[in-house]
Amino acid sequence: MWELAEHRSLFVEHQPEHAGHALHTVFVDDFDACVAAIAERGLEPAKRETYGNGVRKAIYVDPEGNEIGFGGAPA
Template identity: 75%
Template sequence: MPIDLYAGIPVSDYPAALAWYERLLGTAPAYVAGDTEAVWELAEHRSIFVEHRPEHAGHALVTIFVDDLDTFVAAAAERGIEPARRETYPNGVRKAEFRDLDGNELSIGGAPL
Protein backbone atom coordinates (compact mmCIF):
# COMPACT_ATOMS: atom_id res chain seq x y z
CA MET A 1 0.00 0.00 0.00
CA PRO A 2 1.49 3.38 -0.98
CA ILE A 3 1.85 5.85 1.84
CA ASP A 4 1.71 9.63 1.56
CA LEU A 5 2.48 12.02 4.39
CA TYR A 6 1.46 15.67 4.64
CA ALA A 7 2.33 16.87 8.16
CA GLY A 8 1.50 20.40 9.29
CA ILE A 9 3.21 22.77 11.68
CA PRO A 10 1.08 25.72 12.87
CA VAL A 11 2.94 29.00 13.29
CA SER A 12 2.05 32.45 14.60
CA ASP A 13 4.39 34.52 12.40
CA TYR A 14 4.37 33.04 8.90
CA PRO A 15 7.19 35.17 7.35
CA ALA A 16 9.52 34.50 10.31
CA ALA A 17 8.67 30.79 10.32
CA LEU A 18 9.21 30.54 6.57
CA ALA A 19 12.72 32.00 6.95
CA TRP A 20 13.53 29.74 9.94
CA TYR A 21 12.42 26.53 8.21
CA GLU A 22 14.31 27.49 5.04
CA ARG A 23 17.47 27.81 7.15
CA LEU A 24 16.83 24.58 9.06
CA LEU A 25 16.00 22.50 5.98
CA GLY A 26 18.54 24.23 3.74
CA THR A 27 16.12 24.96 0.93
CA ALA A 28 13.19 27.09 -0.07
CA PRO A 29 9.79 25.39 0.03
CA ALA A 30 8.92 23.09 -2.87
CA TYR A 31 5.84 25.22 -3.31
CA VAL A 32 3.85 27.91 -1.60
CA ALA A 33 0.21 26.94 -1.28
CA GLY A 34 -1.05 30.46 -0.63
CA ASP A 35 -0.26 33.53 1.43
CA THR A 36 -0.12 31.52 4.65
CA GLU A 37 1.19 28.03 3.77
CA ALA A 38 4.53 26.71 2.48
CA VAL A 39 5.38 23.07 1.73
CA TRP A 40 8.68 21.18 1.72
CA GLU A 41 8.74 17.82 -0.04
CA LEU A 42 11.16 15.68 1.97
CA ALA A 43 10.79 12.62 -0.26
CA GLU A 44 8.31 11.50 -2.86
CA HIS A 45 4.82 11.82 -1.38
CA ARG A 46 6.22 12.88 2.00
CA SER A 47 5.91 16.55 2.87
CA ILE A 48 5.78 18.92 5.80
CA PHE A 49 4.19 22.33 5.72
CA VAL A 50 4.04 25.43 7.87
CA GLU A 51 0.77 27.29 8.05
CA HIS A 52 -0.24 30.53 9.73
CA ARG A 53 -2.57 29.26 12.48
CA PRO A 54 -1.66 31.28 15.58
CA GLU A 55 -4.32 29.65 17.74
CA HIS A 56 -2.48 26.30 17.38
CA ALA A 57 1.13 27.48 17.15
CA GLY A 58 3.74 25.87 19.37
CA HIS A 59 2.15 22.43 19.74
CA ALA A 60 3.60 20.44 16.80
CA LEU A 61 5.82 17.40 17.35
CA VAL A 62 7.44 16.12 14.16
CA THR A 63 10.35 13.69 13.75
CA ILE A 64 12.14 13.15 10.46
CA PHE A 65 14.75 10.42 10.00
CA VAL A 66 17.77 11.09 7.80
CA ASP A 67 20.62 8.89 6.59
CA ASP A 68 23.33 11.09 8.11
CA LEU A 69 22.28 12.96 11.25
CA ASP A 70 25.69 14.52 11.85
CA THR A 71 25.83 16.03 8.36
CA PHE A 72 22.30 17.43 8.72
CA VAL A 73 23.06 19.01 12.12
CA ALA A 74 26.37 20.47 10.88
CA ALA A 75 24.69 21.97 7.81
CA ALA A 76 21.91 23.49 9.93
CA ALA A 77 24.54 24.96 12.27
CA GLU A 78 26.31 26.56 9.29
CA ARG A 79 22.97 28.25 8.50
CA GLY A 80 22.63 29.48 12.10
CA ILE A 81 20.25 26.85 13.49
CA GLU A 82 21.43 24.76 16.46
CA PRO A 83 19.55 21.90 18.12
CA ALA A 84 17.93 22.71 21.45
CA ARG A 85 18.72 19.21 22.66
CA ARG A 86 20.37 15.98 21.55
CA GLU A 87 19.43 12.53 22.71
CA THR A 88 20.67 8.98 22.27
CA TYR A 89 18.24 6.17 23.04
CA PRO A 90 19.28 2.83 24.61
CA ASN A 91 19.11 1.16 21.18
CA GLY A 92 21.61 3.71 19.80
CA VAL A 93 19.15 5.76 17.75
CA ARG A 94 20.05 9.44 18.00
CA LYS A 95 17.91 12.57 17.79
CA ALA A 96 18.59 16.29 17.47
CA GLU A 97 15.64 18.37 18.63
CA PHE A 98 15.09 21.77 17.05
CA ARG A 99 12.52 24.30 18.29
CA ASP A 100 11.10 26.97 16.02
CA LEU A 101 10.15 30.48 17.11
CA ASP A 102 6.78 29.25 18.46
CA GLY A 103 8.28 26.27 20.32
CA ASN A 104 7.17 23.65 17.78
CA GLU A 105 9.48 20.66 17.99
CA LEU A 106 11.01 19.37 14.77
CA SER A 107 13.38 16.53 15.58
CA ILE A 108 15.84 14.95 13.22
CA GLY A 109 16.61 11.32 13.95
CA GLY A 110 19.42 9.12 12.79
CA ALA A 111 20.50 5.51 13.01
CA PRO A 112 23.17 4.44 15.49
CA LEU A 113 26.78 5.17 14.56
Protein backbone atom coordinates in the same frame (compact mmCIF):
# COMPACT_ATOMS: atom_id res chain seq x y z
CA MET B 1 2.02 3.68 15.80
CA TRP B 2 1.21 2.73 12.23
CA GLU B 3 3.64 1.35 9.68
CA LEU B 4 2.68 3.12 6.45
CA ALA B 5 5.27 1.29 4.34
CA GLU B 6 8.64 -0.32 4.94
CA HIS B 7 10.70 2.03 7.14
CA ARG B 8 7.87 4.61 7.12
CA SER B 9 5.85 4.92 10.31
CA LEU B 10 3.42 7.36 11.85
CA PHE B 11 3.26 7.79 15.60
CA VAL B 12 0.52 9.85 17.23
CA GLU B 13 0.80 10.94 20.85
CA HIS B 14 -2.00 12.69 22.73
CA GLN B 15 -0.55 15.74 24.53
CA PRO B 16 -3.33 18.20 25.45
CA GLU B 17 -0.82 20.58 27.05
CA HIS B 18 0.89 20.91 23.66
CA ALA B 19 -2.31 21.65 21.72
CA GLY B 20 -1.86 24.07 18.83
CA HIS B 21 1.82 23.26 18.38
CA ALA B 22 3.49 20.90 15.94
CA LEU B 23 5.94 18.15 16.80
CA HIS B 24 7.68 16.30 13.95
CA THR B 25 10.59 13.90 13.71
CA VAL B 26 12.30 12.97 10.46
CA PHE B 27 14.80 10.12 10.28
CA VAL B 28 17.63 10.83 7.87
CA ASP B 29 20.25 8.59 6.27
CA ASP B 30 23.22 10.70 7.43
CA PHE B 31 22.41 12.21 10.82
CA ASP B 32 25.80 13.86 11.32
CA ALA B 33 25.72 15.55 7.90
CA CYS B 34 22.16 16.78 8.49
CA VAL B 35 22.97 18.32 11.89
CA ALA B 36 26.19 19.85 10.47
CA ALA B 37 24.30 21.40 7.53
CA ILE B 38 21.76 22.92 9.91
CA ALA B 39 24.58 24.27 12.11
CA GLU B 40 26.13 25.92 9.04
CA ARG B 41 22.90 27.92 8.80
CA GLY B 42 23.38 29.13 12.38
CA LEU B 43 20.95 26.83 14.18
CA GLU B 44 21.83 24.55 17.05
CA PRO B 45 19.51 21.93 18.56
CA ALA B 46 17.64 22.84 21.74
CA LYS B 47 18.13 19.26 22.89
CA ARG B 48 19.98 16.12 21.83
CA GLU B 49 18.93 12.62 22.80
CA THR B 50 20.53 9.20 22.46
CA TYR B 51 18.30 6.20 23.07
CA GLY B 52 19.27 2.84 24.53
CA ASN B 53 19.51 1.31 21.06
CA GLY B 54 21.97 4.03 19.97
CA VAL B 55 19.52 6.02 17.82
CA ARG B 56 20.31 9.73 18.05
CA LYS B 57 17.95 12.70 17.81
CA ALA B 58 18.50 16.47 17.55
CA ILE B 59 15.49 18.64 18.43
CA TYR B 60 15.01 22.19 17.17
CA VAL B 61 12.35 24.50 18.65
CA ASP B 62 10.99 27.70 17.16
CA PRO B 63 9.80 30.71 19.23
CA GLU B 64 6.18 29.45 19.14
CA GLY B 65 7.14 26.12 20.68
CA ASN B 66 6.90 24.01 17.52
CA GLU B 67 9.46 21.23 17.39
CA ILE B 68 11.19 19.41 14.56
CA GLY B 69 13.58 16.65 15.32
CA PHE B 70 16.02 14.81 13.10
CA GLY B 71 16.95 11.28 14.04
CA GLY B 72 19.45 8.80 12.77
CA ALA B 73 20.96 5.41 13.28
CA PRO B 74 23.86 4.90 15.67
CA ALA B 75 27.22 6.25 14.55
